[in-house]
Amino acid sequence: MRPHNAGSVTPSPLPSFASTKIQAPRPRSARLQRPALDAALADALQRARVLLLQAPAGFGKTSALAAPLSAMPAGTALAWVSLDEDDDATRFVACLAAALEPFDLPWRTAPEALATLPLDARGSPTRAVTELVNALADAEAPHGVIVLDDLHRVQDAALLRGLDLLIERLPAQWTLVISTRVTPPLALARLRAAGELAAFEQERLAFTPEETAGLA
Numbered sequence: 001m002r003p004h005n006a007g008s009v010t011p012s013p014l015p016s017f018a019s020t021k022i023q024a025p026r027p028r029s030a031r032l033q034r035p036a037l038d039a040a041l042a043d044a045l046q047r048a049r050v051l052l053l054q055a056p057a058g059f060g061k062t063s064a065l066a067a068p069l070s071a072m073p074a075g076t077a078l079a080w081v082s083l084d085e086d087d088d089a090t091r092f093v094a095c096l097a098a099a100l101e102p103f104d105l106p107w108r109t110a111p112e113a114l115a116t117l118p119l120d121a122r123g124s125p126t127r128a129v130t131e132l133v134n135a136l137a138d139a140e141a142p143h144g145v146i147v148l149d150d151l152h153r154v155q156d157a158a159l160l161r162g163l164d165l166l167i168e169r170l171p172a173q174w175t176l177v178i179s180t181r182v183t184p185p186l187a188l189a190r191l192r193a194a195g196e197l198a199a200f201e202q203e204r205l206a207f208t209p210e211e212t213a214g215l216a
Contacts, residue, residue: 024080044198077144
């Protein structure tokens, strides 16, 4: 047995989380058909760098995503993370690495160890995000989608800084989807100006008169 070194630093334990945090919802069989919205979302999932769904509670953001996600082309990689108020940068990295694990990315650092990498001087998960981006860039999947649901719940500034870094360095074959009730505190203006942000806000998610009649 290797002797204990009194001067060594004990590695931080891996953060725990419920498995449901990384499970994508299934489309509802009784959902009102919204072909125009489904087609627009499906197009954005293929071409946008970032897809933003922003609307108050009750606008069916998660339900709207479920249908086009389930119809993505074969071979598409899909990682889903549902966010909570107590999520910090370390748990976020652990959840995202676990959500991506089924796609056998060419990790340079073991995915389960990403969350144990030290934060930088600002408290941001820069090293972990860099390792993640490298793995995403070399993924065999022709296209991949990462969904972050309920971003409005996040309070941790380090997590948000890490997310900004991920958006900045996201490889071209990946799309990041953000679902939130409020405007996210992220640097999205540049993406919007460059036409790389597809925004579905309250007006685009609301029922049309025909859909309202069909629901009634």
